[in-house]
Each structure stands twice: as structure tokens, then as C-alpha cells.
Amino acid sequence: MYFIPHPKRIEHFPGFCHAERGFCVESLDASTQSLAQAMLTQLDKTGIPIRLEHKTVHVPTSLAHHDLLAREAYRLTIEADAVVIDADHPTSVRNAFATLQQLARQAEGLLPLTLIEDYPSIPYRGVMLDVSRGKIPNRTKMEEVIRLLASYKYNVLQLYMEDCYVLESHPVLSRSNGYYTKHEVQYLDAYCKNYGIELQPNFQCLSHAHGLLRNPGYHTLAESEVSLFSFAAGKPEIYGLFSDIFQEVLPWFSSKTLNLDLDEAYDLGTGYSRQAVQERGGREVFKEHILKISAIARNAGAERLQLWGDCLNKYPNLQAELDDDIVFIDWNYNPLKHFPSLENHDAKAHPFWLAPGTSSWNALFPRTQQANANIRNYIHQGFDQQVQGVLITHWGDYGHHQPISFSYHGFVRGAEHSYNGTAISEESLDTAMDVLFFADANQSKAYALLSSINTLPAVTTAFKTQIFYAFFDDLFKGLSLIGNDAYPAISKETFASVENLAREALDQLGQSRSGSVFQQELLQAARCLAFTGRKGRLSHTIKKTFLENAVDEDQILAWILDLKELYRTFLSLRNEFVRLWNHEAVEIGSEGAVYAFDKAASRYAEAVIWLNSQRLALHQGLPLDTRMETYTAHEGYTTLWTGNCTNLWDRAYPWR
Known part of the structure; x- marks a missing residue:
């Protein structure tokens, strides 16, 4: 039997459980039944009963972030006449169902008697989906993505938004691209919740702002009125705009985490902020912008803030000058063996995440070898440095020509590495992918x-x-x-x-x-x-x-x-x-x-x-x-x- 992610402990016993008719969930409470219906494909009143027992599953205290990991621990026992799940949190039950579904797919009704004890090694495991470069996934596709992520035990999904939201206070925005409405985001938020996933907002708050700045009446908010690419850091009017955006859009999400992005601030100090940068330095101007945007976000209800960590290469130890609720996300998409940027982070002082990439963008077909090495090596080094979260990125540069599904391969491999932290052999993972991901050997x-x-x-x-x-x-x-x-x-x-x-x-x-x-x-x-x-x-x-x-x-x-x-x-x-x-x-x-x-x-x-x-x-x-x-x-x-x-x-x- 093959699993992705691979459980921490598997023990087999003689005999089988005859589950040809599937599983019966009538003994479960209504919310758990709903989760089972979402995660398991074969349910029947005459099937093998699933019994849930709220027992704690041991997680080694030596692991960093132990308390967060313990919330997802579960024990799955396949008995001759029942399936018993020990779990005391909805996400841990979801994880047990995901493992059971993978087992049932391969066993074809005849399940080996098995004891599985499992827990993640990294607490936050997510995917970031770029929905701002032209391609706005429809509801059917988003549901497919969410189901896929849940089946591989992800617990976070971020939608990267530059301008793809409809605002009552600024109706001209989003005219040039597709967009999500309040109703659609709230639907996706509820759908994610049903699968044990937190849908987190992700709003670009400095660069990559051309979708907003190239609208009549908004070009004056740009750092450079030639490229109209980045907001003018320090200009009072932009903070009024972000107050409107956050106040209106953040309530669409139940999550209290917000990714502010703020990456690739290449033109800071080249236009509007030139004098401020010359007088006070780029570090100070950039920091002031972060503090102002963060205060506006908190005022709109955000409690945990994130931003991309590339700025730490230019402004080392900037974390120490910011509030404790800000978490940096280190990002790198190269197939390196060692990632120097991770040395910018000290998990004991400031929790951090890391973001590999699926390398599906700018291609007719994903750069799979590049993605595999990047995801594997990056996460393993991050795990050694007690990383708190992993965010696998799917970008859509230059028009988002590639299908969303061309990142699924990277998502699935990322699920293995981000859940277990330590290395699994490429050969073993390839074999598991053949069984669980591909339709057949020819594909x-x-x-x-x-x-x-x-x-x-x-x-x-x-x-x-x-x-x-x-x-x-x-x-x-x-x-x-x-x-x-x-x-x-x-x-x-x-x-x-x-x-x-x-x-x-x-x-x-x-x-x-x-x-x-x-x-x-x-x-x-x-x-x-x-x-x-x-x-x-x-x-x-x-x-x-x-x-x-x-x-x-x-x-x-x-x-x-x-x-x-x-x-x-x-x-x-x-x-x-x-x-x-x-x-x-x-x-x-x-x-x-x-x-x-x-x-x-x-x-x-x-x-x-x-x-x-x-x-x-x-x-x-x-x-x-x-x-x-x-x-x-x-x-x-x-x-x-x-x-x-x-x-x-x-x-x-x-x-x-």
C-alpha cells in the first residue's frame, strides 16, 4: 500500500476487513458525517461502520511547534468489523479520512487489518494560487483544487490577488481583468472549511500593482507614472485606498491571516519616494510602509500578517523592527541544494514560512525536475531550521497560459515533503505518485x-x-x-x-x-x-x-x-x-x-x-x-x- 503523505507509523496484522460495500458513518455526529461524505467516495448504510473516539495521539515533544502538530494527530485502526479513528480535532479527523480513502482506493474493498498512527511535522501546509494574471478559476475548478488539497492533508489555501475583487467603494477597479465577488469568495471559504482548509486572503500591497494603478484616477498613486507598476510608498492617499479595500474585502474571509506580499520592491526610491529614500534610506521608508499597511489591516480585522521575505536580503534582520504578529515567507524557486536566504531567519526569535514553486509558469509544460528539487531540498532545509509553514506557489506570469492542473504534480510532491519534513526517497515517492496521482502507467x-x-x-x-x-x-x-x-x-x-x-x-x-x-x-x-x-x-x-x-x-x-x-x-x-x-x-x-x-x-x-x-x-x-x-x-x-x-x-x- 502507498500513501501520500506517508504516515509516521504503519503496522499490519493478519486478516482483512471486508468493506466491499464501503463505509457506514451513521454513528458519527452531523458535522463529521458531512466531512466523511466530502472525503470518502463509497458510503453505504450497510457498509463497515466508522467509529470516532476522541482519544489523544502522542506527538513527540521534541518536535518544534508541538502543540500545533498535536491538533492534527490521529490513529486509524482497521479492524475486522469496524474502522476506528482516534482524533480530537476536526482537522485530525479529516487527515484520518484522507488516509482511509487512499487505502480503500488500493484495497478494492478488502482492507488489510492495519494500525496507523500519524501526525504532521510542519504545522501549516498550504498552496498559493495566483488568480491575478488573467486566469480566474471558476467554481468547478476551485472545488477540484480544494478537494485535491484536502486529500493530501493540506490545511491552507491562499488566493493571490492584485486587483481581482469587486469593490462597491471603487467600482472602476477590476474592469481590466476577471474578478471574484463577495458571494463567490464566501462560497469558497465555506467549501474550504468543509474540507479542513483555511482560505487566507493575499493582497498585493506595494509592487505588481499595475492592475489597480492603470485605471483613471488611480495612476497618481504610482511610484513611477511611466511604468505604473508599484504604489508610491509613503503617499497618504494609498493608505486610504487600502483601508477601503481591507474594510470591504477582508470580511469575505473567515480567516484572520492576511498575506500583504510587499515583494520585489525594485522601484522603491525611483519616483515619488526618491527624496524620502535619499534622506532616510530605503530600509526606513520600506519599514514605515509596512507599519502603516499593517495597522490598516489590523484595524480591518486581520490578526496575523505575512509578507514575502526577499526584502530581508536587502534589509537584514528587519523582523526585529516590526511587530510580533508579522511572519515572513522566504521564497525561492531554484533547484538548489542549499538555500542561503533561509539564513535570514531564526525560528526561535521569529516564526517563518517558506514558499517553493511548482515551476509550471512560463512554460508549455512544467519544469518538473526543477520543481521537484526545489520543493524537496527547500522544505528539508527549512524543517531543519524549524520552519512553521510551507506555501507551495502556483504563478501565472505573462498571461497564465498553463492549466491549473499542471501544478498538481508539484502540489502532491509538496504534500509529502511539507507533511513529513524529512527525506523520502525519490524512487518511493515516484512509485506512490504512479499509484495515487496518475491514471495509469501510460499517462x-x-x-x-x-x-x-x-x-x-x-x-x-x-x-x-x-x-x-x-x-x-x-x-x-x-x-x-x-x-x-x-x-x-x-x-x-x-x-x-x-x-x-x-x-x-x-x-x-x-x-x-x-x-x-x-x-x-x-x-x-x-x-x-x-x-x-x-x-x-x-x-x-x-x-x-x-x-x-x-x-x-x-x-x-x-x-x-x-x-x-x-x-x-x-x-x-x-x-x-x-x-x-x-x-x-x-x-x-x-x-x-x-x-x-x-x-x-x-x-x-x-x-x-x-x-x-x-x-x-x-x-x-x-x-x-x-x-x-x-x-x-x-x-x-x-x-x-x-x-x-x-x-x-x-x-x-x-x-x-
Whole structure:
């Protein structure tokens, strides 16, 4: 039997419990019955009875945060004629049900007699979902996410919000993106509660504020009126705005924890706050902003505050100058063996959390190897330093093209590491994933094949996957073909490997028995990758043949046909992208992601027009442009991370 997270103690005994008809929960109180109905798939009045006994389960006192951990401890005993759960808190009962469900899935009605004693090693285990970069998950998708998190014993979910809330006091805000209403947040809050999860608000309170600042009447609140990216720290009017936001939106959540973010304050001191920074220093100006925002949040009902910890790299030991209710969240998404930023924290003086990432963003398929190493190593080092919480992040940079489900793999692996703290072998976790996460062996093999693409030469650069850029890139002089100091060019050989691996994945997916939406999303990713490999190979072939001056009219006409076929496939992929988007998210907000497709569509016509100019040159006896010097359609073409933050159209950032 396999479990994620793996329980602390498992003991098997001879014999079985015949639970072919499922479980009976009639002896449980109403709230526990409701929880059982949420967590267990097979319930029947004639099934094996589940009995709840409110007995304490021992948790070693040597563990940091012992009292918080003890609230989630449980004992699950599979007897011949009953299932007995010892637990004295709703979340510990939820954890027991999650383990029982995983056991029942594998046992197919014949449960081995078993004693399981279990408790987490890190008290707060959560996921942060970016809902501010265009994709607003609909209710069905959010319910799916919440059920998934509960089944792997998470207890926190944060919604990262830059501007996606509707305010009665500021109705113009959120017009440019999708949004959640008071009614919808309250529904999700109640749904989370039913699954033992705390839905925590997360509001960006300094940078990444372009969704708010690019509205009429609000641009004057910006640090820089060129980029309209960050709030002007110290400007009185912004604190009035945040008072309105907090007073109106915080009551939508039952949680008293609020993440203020305040990360990546790169332009602090470059505009409105320049004089203050010059006179008092950036540390003091930043600290004053934190204190003012924190006071406003507390006045609106927040009792526990969080903010991202990257500022501690610039302002060491800032924790000592702030209030005790502020917890820093260290974040890092790199696949490091050691994380120096964790040295900014002393858990005995100030509790802290850490935030790894699923590396699903800026990619056609997640950078799985990067995410696995980041999540595993980061959490293990944090556990050694007595970290209080883990927040696995799912970001949606540059339009949130990737499906939410492409972070599920990272969520599940993160559940194992954040629950147990210490290392489990990668082989054991992979085997458990095959049993509990993937639909079948074919889907698992396809996932591994698609993941391996991101390890090819020049494909992955930091938090970006070059193949994603190549999908939208210019056909003859695109960044993915010519490269620069930051982004190396992708070779023809690498493009060929991308196509071959994607086609192998398509073959495996074709043999899978799964009919899930996740399967459809995997198919879409594999087709996009196969397309990108084919496109890149063709681009290299055309460029090389011209450079060798080995072009004739038939070859040009054949290439034009190839490009038209590519364009037809590209449109098909665009349409499937829109269909899958609408399945998991509201339509508003998709325009930023779809625009990348529509903008890239012009590349095919430009390539054909230029090729035809060379065909005509052959007819006229003129020399070919072997170096493509007359091809200028690439000039001014940008997409994704080469977009222009200041043009108020591109979904980009002040950096590239």
C-alpha cells in the first residue's frame, strides 16, 4: 500500500476487513458525517461502520511547534468489523479520512487489518494560487483544487490577488481583468472549511500593482507614472485606498491571516519616494510602509500578517523592527541544494514560512525536475531550521497560459515533503505518485517524456522555458533562433528532440485509458511541443538552405505549403487552448493569453510574403538574399517576457 503523505507509523496484522460495500458513518455526529461524505467516495448504510473516539495521539515533544502538530494527530485502526479513528480535532479527523480513502482506493474493498498512527511535522501546509494574471478559476475548478488539497492533508489555501475583487467603494477597479465577488469568495471559504482548509486572503500591497494603478484616477498613486507598476510608498492617499479595500474585502474571509506580499520592491526610491529614500534610506521608508499597511489591516480585522521575505536580503534582520504578529515567507524557486536566504531567519526569535514553486509558469509544460528539487531540498532545509509553514506557489506570469492542473504534480510532491519534513526517497515517492496521482502507467510515462523536454540544451533558462517562447516566436529572426546573452539560441537538433519526445508522449497518451480533462490538457501540451519542434526545425532548414545559396523555386513553394500547414495547426491549437481555458476559468481575463496567439499568427504570413519575394527574385535573375537582410518583419515583434511593461497593453514587467 502507498500513501501520500506517508504516515509516521504503519503496522499490519493478519486478516482483512471486508468493506466491499464501503463505509457506514451513521454513528458519527452531523458535522463529521458531512466531512466523511466530502472525503470518502463509497458510503453505504450497510457498509463497515466508522467509529470516532476522541482519544489523544502522542506527538513527540521534541518536535518544534508541538502543540500545533498535536491538533492534527490521529490513529486509524482497521479492524475486522469496524474502522476506528482516534482524533480530537476536526482537522485530525479529516487527515484520518484522507488516509482511509487512499487505502480503500488500493484495497478494492478488502482492507488489510492495519494500525496507523500519524501526525504532521510542519504545522501549516498550504498552496498559493495566483488568480491575478488573467486566469480566474471558476467554481468547478476551485472545488477540484480544494478537494485535491484536502486529500493530501493540506490545511491552507491562499488566493493571490492584485486587483481581482469587486469593490462597491471603487467600482472602476477590476474592469481590466476577471474578478471574484463577495458571494463567490464566501462560497469558497465555506467549501474550504468543509474540507479542513483555511482560505487566507493575499493582497498585493506595494509592487505588481499595475492592475489597480492603470485605471483613471488611480495612476497618481504610482511610484513611477511611466511604468505604473508599484504604489508610491509613503503617499497618504494609498493608505486610504487600502483601508477601503481591507474594510470591504477582508470580511469575505473567515480567516484572520492576511498575506500583504510587499515583494520585489525594485522601484522603491525611483519616483515619488526618491527624496524620502535619499534622506532616510530605503530600509526606513520600506519599514514605515509596512507599519502603516499593517495597522490598516489590523484595524480591518486581520490578526496575523505575512509578507514575502526577499526584502530581508536587502534589509537584514528587519523582523526585529516590526511587530510580533508579522511572519515572513522566504521564497525561492531554484533547484538548489542549499538555500542561503533561509539564513535570514531564526525560528526561535521569529516564526517563518517558506514558499517553493511548482515551476509550471512560463512554460508549455512544467519544469518538473526543477520543481521537484526545489520543493524537496527547500522544505528539508527549512524543517531543519524549524520552519512553521510551507506555501507551495502556483504563478501565472505573462498571461497564465498553463492549466491549473499542471501544478498538481508539484502540489502532491509538496504534500509529502511539507507533511513529513524529512527525506523520502525519490524512487518511493515516484512509485506512490504512479499509484495515487496518475491514471495509469501510460499517462505517467507521457508525463515523464514531456518533463524531459525541459532538460534539453538551451530549453530552460531560470524560471522560463525557451520552447514556450519559441511557440510564439518569429520564424526567421526570433529570439529562440538567434539568442542573446540572457537567452541562448535553440539548435535544430534540440528542436528535433523536442518533437520526437512530444510524439512519444502523444503515443503513450493515446494508449492511456483516461478520459479526464487533465488528460486533454496533457494532449494539448504534447501537441504544442511537437508543433514547436517541427516549427523550429523548419526555420533552421530554411535559414541554412538560404545561407548555402541552395534554393530553387520548387523548394520555396514547398516551404510555403509547409508554413500554411503549420499555420493551420497553430490555429487548431489556439482554439483548443481557448476551449480548455473556458473549462477551468471565467472568460474575462483570457484576452491577454489569447492575444499572444493572435499576435504570433502574423508571423506565418510575413514569412510567406518574404519567401515569395525571393521566388520573384529568382524569376528576375536577381541574387537571393542569402542572409535574410531584407527580412525585417521581426523588428518590433515582442511577446511574453520581451513585452513592454510601459505600453499599457502587454502583460509584462519592468524587467525582461
